[in-house]
Amino acid sequence: MVNLYINSVRVSMEEGSTLLEAARFMGFPIPTLCHMEGLSPYGACRLCVVEIGEGTRAKLVSSCTYPVEEGLKVRTASERVMKARRMVIELLLASCPQSKQIQDLASSFGVRQQRFKQEHEDCILCGLCVRMCKEQMMAGAIGFQNRGEKRVINTPFNAKSEVCRLCGGCMYVCPACQLRCTYTQPDKAICGGCANLEPPCLEKEKFDDMMCYMSPCVACEIKKD
């Protein structure tokens, strides 16, 4: 067992567990987007940052990937953490304003404006779908492509994947797709986009001239821009 302090409260955790698990175990809330139980931690969204260390050596680390260490002092909601977290949320809002999950986060952290140029990129590249596809559905049909600004999620060689079983797991876990594609009775939907069960981030072009039950349909709105 490893002993550490979270917000000055002593906690004993099994070796190999993460700071996030320790904090949640103690009931300290830490927001996350790219973390999901059952999937390996990735540390992409940076929302779960916590402050560790002291004095000039204090630093922020992502709690979902940082392993517990003996005697470590963790602060989950210090001023530095909150400031950073708010900036992350502001950046998320600027890129993906329609996501309910991100809107909720903004609301609970009191982020009421975003000062950047508004974008409608939607995908925040949290990688949940990639890990879901690979680790839970054992398919590995999608992955990351390119780096930096050009990074996208796609199938290998941009071709229709042979291993994809259209399970829809990727859409189920997506924090940005959520609002768009949760329709549970596909036959009742008009556009059929949901019935296809392929994530709109991969198949945007397919239903160009279809009618849509959503008013306004976010996917279509974006395409218009």
Add this chain to the structure above:
Amino acid sequence: MKKLKSIQEFKALQGKLIALQNSGIPTVVIPAGTCGQASGANDLIRIAKREMLKKNLLKKINLRITGCQGFCEMEPSVLVEPKGTFYPKVNAKDMARIIHAAAEGKVVEDLLSLDKETGRRVEKQDEIPFFKKQMRLIISRNEKVDPIRIFTYIENDGYSALAKALEKGDSAWVLNEVKSSGLRGRGGAGFPTGLKWEFLSKQPSDKGKYLACNADEGDPGAYMDRSVLEGNPHSIIEGMIIGAYATGAKDGVVYARNEYPLAVKHLIIALQQAREMGFLGENILGTSFSFDIMIVKGAGAFVCGEETALIKSIEGKTGEPRQRPPFPVQKGINNRPTAINNVETWVNIPYIINKGAAAFAKIGTNKNTGTKIFSLVGKAKNTGLVEVPMGASFRDIVYQIGGGSASKSKVKAVQTGGPSGGCIPEKMFDLTVDYDSLAKAGSIMGSGGMIVMDENTCMVDVAKYYMNFLKDESCGKCFTCRKGTQRMHEILDEVSKGKATPEKIDLLEELALAVKDTTMCGLGQTAPNPVLSTLKYFRDEYLEHINNKRCPAGVCKELITYSINDKCTGCGLCRQSCPKEAITGAKKKQHKLDTSKCIKCGVCRTICKFEAVEVK
């Protein structure tokens, strides 16, 4: 090549080679690294060889083709040993004269380097100001060694550090020497090398350990690792073998950029020769110690210079950094303990073992020992590779070695550490160059790029350039790094176009600090440095762009206008060269520039001999 079966055999060979070397025949040295070849060294080599054959000079002079010797401004150059006569910028038609003079022990007076202050010709390399003020412990070996001939390395003390370490037979002694030398990692972060090795040597070795050489040099404007890889690959190999001996590693990996074809080629040849001679492989020099090195070629991602991303790339996975801990020294390549050091760090190892830790620790300052190679580029008069002891001041490097500004405008700042570094303004040039004081000033040592900027450089533009580089080169895993660099670039772009509001500066600073705090790897954590350091030291320039819609340096296209003043003699050069026919005027009369047609390409300003084209 015969395999050496014992340390005695090696020593005998080395003694024989040294005796041969002291035959007293002058040697013509032609540096032909990538930089030399690009400026025409291959032609010089061809002429030299032809001339030697034609005039039957083979017994009178030797020819040695080496890597870059550092003075890139003066390439292609020729050096004649043993006197050290240095011919800069040699024209192909003069090469034959140099060969004949060298054969007769004479000097071609009119081809020597000209000292502009005194108006005299300087013969010897060591007396040229650029070389005189340096302390060339590492880079000076480049001119002694032919990188594809292992014997030239051996006759210059090569592999004797390895022999010394093996003869002692005590890995703890080697470790202790490196530790007490105070050598710090030359890759940028400055972690004590000895400490890193000690951690590695304490790791369980049941599955084997790795040593890696980080030769993924990607900073714009930095090329010191390339010159060492090209010019003296054996010194890296020797350093790694000694490292393996000290830490108990069995496998070595050199991660080199594929964009350095000559470096990779020389390294492959060097590794093969070292293996044939018995410096690598099983039972090195007849001892029970075994070690081998392989090369992995990087595909050109900047982020793969970060150690955890480098490990993934070596394993064949996507080059993305991961959370530390576990540190590479606990879990590295293929989950085995791994120590990664920079090219320059490895090169220092043979020197430390040969000369002793105490001698090494005397160089530089207390906590920053040894020398450091910088690539001095940009608007300095003398550009090239500069090796100085740690703790030299910027003023010495820029003015004494670099010769100050190359143009009429004054030096304004120096950018160190590549995209992760920051800008140091001229008023702070008394700052010493070492890991700690640079970090305090908001920059980093980095791998050693040093870009000199004069007053025609716009700091907003500089920050924008680096942000553009980083937004492409961020791996994209961390949201704040990927999006943060994009957003910083976006704001800087607005500023440079005069479209930003004063609040944007605050937002930029806030964002930069958040990116610094919330990203995982070294790339992201240092990515805001160009923005933060220029904001700290050159805030006025930002405000000038925003409030007065003016670019003081005359760089940002949207904010400047070109005009022709009364210095114009009407020569017509600008009129002819303007791609948009925006300049009109009669011969020998002052010309006029139509701003509505002008695309601000700057051709007229460059071509004008009378400084008649103004930028406002």
